[in-house]
Amino acid sequence: MADVAVIGAGFIGLSCAHWLLRDGHRVTLFDAQGPGEGASYGNAGTFANYACIPVNNPDVFRNLPRFLFSPTSPLRIRWRYLPKLAPWLARFLLNATPRRYEHSAAALAALLSRAFEGYREMLAMDALAGFVREGECLYLYSGAASFKGAQASLALRRSLGVAFETLERDGIRVLEPNLAPIFEHGTLFTGSWFLSDPRGFLQALDASMTRRGLHHERVAIDRIEPTRNGVRLVDTSGRAFDTARAIVCAGALSGRFARQCGDAVPLDTERGYHVRFPDTSSLISRPCGWAERGFYMTPMTGGIRAAGTVELGGFGPERNADLLKLLRTSAREALPALTQPDTDWLGFRPSLPDGLPVIGPSRRSPHVVYAFGHQHLGVTLGGVTGSVVADLVTGRASPVDLEPYSPRRF
Numbered sequence: 001m002a003d004v005a006v007i008g009a010g011f012i013g014l015s016c017a018h019w020l021l022r023d024g025h026r027v028t029l030f031d032a033q034g035p036g037e038g039a040s041y042g043n044a045g046t047f048a049n050y051a052c053i054p055v056n057n058p059d060v061f062r063n064l065p066r067f068l069f070s071p072t073s074p075l076r077i078r079w080r081y082l083p084k085l086a087p088w089l090a091r092f093l094l095n096a097t098p099r100r101y102e103h104s105a106a107a108l109a110a111l112l113s114r115a116f117e118g119y120r121e122m123l124a125m126d127a128l129a130g131f132v133r134e135g136e137c138l139y140l141y142s143g144a145a146s147f148k149g150a151q152a153s154l155a156l157r158r159s160l161g162v163a164f165e166t167l168e169r170d171g172i173r174v175l176e177p178n179l180a181p182i183f184e185h186g187t188l189f190t191g192s193w194f195l196s197d198p199r200g201f202l203q204a205l206d207a208s209m210t211r212r213g214l215h216h217e218r219v220a221i222d223r224i225e226p227t228r229n230g231v232r233l234v235d236t237s238g239r240a241f242d243t244a245r246a247i248v249c250a251g252a253l254s255g256r257f258a259r260q261c262g263d264a265v266p267l268d269t270e271r272g273y274h275v276r277f278p279d280t281s282s283l284i285s286r287p288c289g290w291a292e293r294g295f296y297m298t299p300m301t302g303g304i305r306a307a308g309t310v311e312l313g314g315f316g317p318e319r320n321a322d323l324l325k326l327l328r329t330s331a332r333e334a335l336p337a338l339t340q341p342d343t344d345w346l347g348f349r350p351s352l353p354d355g356l357p358v359i360g361p362s363r364r365s366p367h368v369v370y371a372f373g374h375q376h377l378g379v380t381l382g383g384v385t386g387s388v389v390a391d392l393v394t395g396r397a398s399p400v401d402l403e404p405y406s407p408r409r410f
Contacts, residue, residue, distance in 0.1 A: 004393060005030055005233055005241065007221050007257070008249035010040035011198075011378045012371050014205050015386030016247050018122060021212055023394050028243070029206075030233065032220040036202030039251055039347040040378060042274050044296040044307040045198045046137055046287045047119075048380045049112050050162045050189040053153045054104035054355025055375065056095040072330070074294025076323060078313030085312055088268040091353035102156070104355045107404035109160035111357075111381055114400065116191075118383025127208060131201040133299075135286030137192040138167075138175060140183040140334075146292050147185040154187065163190045178283045180336055183290075194287050197301045198379060217241065224248070224257045226365030245393055247369050252315075252348040254358075254372035262364035263407045267373060269314050270349040274307035275327045275341040276300075283337055293330045304338065306331040312351075319346050351375050359388055359405040369393065370407055 004020050006013050009031035020027045031037075060067075067075040077085070095104070122128050141147040157164070167186040172179065175188070195201050206214070219235040224246060226232075231246040248257045255267035281299035289296040295308025306327045311320050324344050332338045352358065352373045362368035369392050371385050384400070391398040403409075 002026070002244040002393065003028070004245045004247060005231065005243040006247045006249060007031070007233070008251060009033070009035040009202070009206070010038050010249065010251055011202065011382035012251070012374060012385050013247070013249035014202055014209070015118065015382035016249055016371060016389045017209055017214055017386075018205065019386040019390035020393060021209055021214060022121075023390050025393065026213070028215040028217055028241075030217045030219060030221050032218055034218065035206035036199035039272070039349050040202060041199045042272070042307065042345040042347040043198055043379055044274075044287060044298050044305065045195040045300060045379065046296060046298065047115070047193045047195075048137065048377060049115050049192055050137070050157060050164060051377055051380065052105050052109040052112055052157060052160050052162060054101060054108060055351070056092060056101055056104060056353065056355050057153070058096050058098050058101055059149070060093075060096050072293060072326065074309040074326070076309075076311045076320060078311065081313045084314065085268065088266055088353055091266050095354040100354065103404070105156055105160060107356055108377075109162070110400065111384055113161060114384045115380050118381075118385070118387050122205060122383065125208060127204045128201060131195050131197055131204070133194050133196055135194060137189045137194070137287045137289065138172070139187045139189065139289045139291055140172065140179075141185040141291050142182050143292060144184055150291065164188060165190065176284050176286070176288060178335060178337055179288065180334055182334070194298055195379070200301070221257075224260050224368060226261055226362070226368055231365065231367050245367050245369065247371055247389055247393075249371045251372055251378070252350040254350060254370065258358070258362070258370060258407065261362040261368050263362055263370075265358055265373070265407055265410055266353055268312070268351050270351045270375070271311035271313050271320070272307070272347050272349050273309050273311075273319070273323050273327060273345065274305050275324060275331070275344045276303045276305050277331065277338045277340070278303040278342045280304045280338055283335055288334070290330060290334055293326065295327055295330065297331055297335060303342075304331070304335070315348060317346070319344070349375055357381065357385070357405055358407045359385060360402050360407055361392065363408060
C-alpha cells in the first residue's frame with residue numbers, strides 16, 4: 001500500500017487518516033498544532049445531518065441591509081479586508097440564484113445522507129462513543145416573521161430527505177424549560193446529535209490510530225510540489241518529505257496549497273467565535289440555535305458553549321468585540337440562568353462561494369487529493385469525506401457522485 005501524507009489534523013484530516021489506515025496505507029499526519037487544535041476545537045459540536053441549506057441563499061439580497069447594519073446581525077465584514085474579499089463576494093452573489101442555490105443544497109444533501117455511515121465504525125469504539133450525546137438539535141425563532149421566512153428553506157430540506165418536526169411555545173418549554181419564553185416557534189431535527197468535547201473526540205481518535213501505526217510530524221507545511229511519481233512536501237524550515245500521495249485537509253489554509261498544484265480555488269475565511277459559560281451544562285439537554293442571532297448553545301464538558309456568527313475578514317488574531325458581546329448577551333437573553341463566561345475563542349472556517357466543499361484530485365497531479373472547504377459542516381461531514389478520499393486513493397469507485405465538489409468547477 002502507498003505512503004500517504006495527510007495535511008491537517010481536524011475532523012476532515014483525522015477522518016481521512018482513519019479510512020486510509022483501514023485500507024492498509026502507511027499514513028503520516030502533518031500538523032504543527034496537533035489533533036483538534038484548529039477550527040475543529042471551537043465549533044458548536046453538532047452532527048448537523050439537516051444542514052443542507054448552503055450559504056448562497058437567494059434571500060441574501062433581501063436581508064443584506066440587516067446583515068450589514070443591524071446591531072444584532074450575526075454577519076460582519078471587516079471593511080479594510082473588502083478589497084481582498086471582493087472577488088469572493090462577487091462569486092458568492094453570482095451563486096446566490098435559485099438554480100445554483102438548489103444545486104448546492106442537493107449536493108450537500110447527498111453527502112449528508114451518508115454522513116452517519118462515515119462515522120459508524122469510529123463510533124463503535126468505546127473511547128469515541130463516550131463523547132456522543134443523543135440530544136437532537138432544536139432551532140429557535142423569536143419572531144413570527146423569521147419563522148415564516150424560513151418556510152421555503154424548511155420545505156427544501158424536507159424535499160431533500162431531512163426529517164424534522166415543528167414546535168410552538170409550549171412544546172419548546174416542555175423540551176427545554178430553562179429557556180426564556182421568547183421563542184415562538186422551533187424546529188427539532190430528528191436524528192441529529194452532538195459531541196460533549198470535539199477536541200477530546202479527535203484526540204481519542206488520534207490516540208487510537210497512533211496505536212494502529214499512524215505517524216505524526218508536528219511541522220507546518222509550506223509548499224506542496226507534485227513530482228513524477230508522488231509528492232514532495234516542504235515545511236517552513238526547508239525540510240522535505242517525499243510521499244506517494246498527499247491529502248490536503250488544511251481547512252482555511254488549503255487555498256495556497258491548491259494554487260501550488262495548479263488549482264485556483266476561491267477559498268476565503270469565515271472568522272467564527274465562541275464563548276463558554278462554565279458549570280452550566282445542566283441548563284439545556286441539547287444544542288439550541290437561535291435563528292435570528294446565528295449561533296448555537298451546546299452543553300459541553302465544562303459548560304455551555306455559545307458558538308457561531310460569521311465575520312468575513314481573513315486571518316489575524318484581532319477579535320471582534322461586538323460579535324463577542326453579541327454572543328454573550330444573546331446567550332444570556334435566551335438562557336437567563338447562565339453565569340458569566342470565562343473564556344472566548346476565535347477560529348477560521350474555510351468558506352467557498354457556492355457553499356460546497358472541494359473533494360477530488362488536483363488538476364496537475366492525481367497524487368494530490370483535496371478535502372477542504374466544509375464551512376460549518378466539518379464535524380458532520382468528516383467521516384463521509386474520509387471514506388470518499390480513501391476510495392480515491394485506493395482506486396475504488398465512489399458511491400458518491402463527486403462532480404459537484406470537483407476543484408475544476410471553478
